[in-house]
Amino acid sequence: MNNILAIETATEACSVAWSSGDRVQQRHEITPRQHSQRLFGMLNELLPDGRLREHGIEAVAYGCGPGSFTGLRIAASAVQGLTYASGLPAVPVSTLAVQAQTALRHGLVDDGQLILSSLDARINEIYCAWFRAEAGGVLALTGPQACHPAQVRLPTGAANAVGIGSGCQFIEDMPPAVKASLGEMAVDLLPEARDLIPFAIEQLARGDVQTPFQVQPVYVRDEINWKKIPQQGKRA
Incomplete structure (x- = not known):
């Protein structure tokens, strides 16, 4: 049935979606610094009784x-609690991939076109990764990285690419070849939880899932640490 609960809170958007067969319900709000106040209210709007298994939900996907x-900490904590209480698996999905899928669903990208998905990482850096739109989905060409805009590298065949996300506001600082390739840009685009679902369905089918104790954010920067449930003093 591929019924998935999806949570994405890695940007200014707080976004929750629930797929039930071919039907998708979503709550998506731009709520900077209010994710902790809104997330469980949005979950309650979608699933008033909170009984995930009784609604046929098979996994909880999250933007990692x-x-x-x-x-990221808010999403990881929520997913740990939900999967621990329900006995369901967690499915981590790259936020940059979700953002690329959002762009594709909104018609901002053509099939075969390359996408630079980016986010403002502050302190003069961006998070970014390259993707290709392919057969109704997006394929990762590079892994996520944190770098100065001047360090963004252009993959082969990236002419007439699309730049999406807040990191693209720094296009003037990017190398000339990257600037020349980005014919279109959507700087204000934010990832939506419903676009986690195609990735989660594929990963669930492959068994590429996590237990509650394996849930953790992907910061890219090595110096940031996340404490898993046992490290937080909670019982397994």
Whole structure:
């Protein structure tokens, strides 16, 4: 049935979606610094009784980053609690991939076109990764990285690419070849939880899932640490 609960809070958007067969319900709000106040209210709007298994939900997918450190912690904590209480698996999905899928669903990208998915990482850096739109989905060409805009590298065949996300506001600082390739840009685009679902369905089918104790954000920057449930003093 591929019924998935999806949570994405790595950016200014707080986004929750629930797929039930071919039907998708979503709550998506731009709520900077209010994710912790809104997330469970949005979950309650979609699932008033909170009984995930009784609604046929098979897994809880989440945007694992990179992105806002606080936003990633909020999602990871919520997913740990939900999967621990329900006995369901968690499915981590790259926030940059979700953002690329959002762009594709909104018609901002053509099939075969390359996408630079990016986020403002602050302190003069961006998070970014390259993707290709392919057969109704997006294929990762590079892994996520944190770098100065001048360090963004252009993959082969990236002419007439699309730049999406807040990191593209720094296009003037990017190398000339990257600037020349980005014919279109959507700087204000933010990832939506419903676009986690195609990735989660594929990963669930492959068995590429996590237990509650394996849930953790992907910060990209090595110096940031996340404490898993046992490290937080909670019982397994």
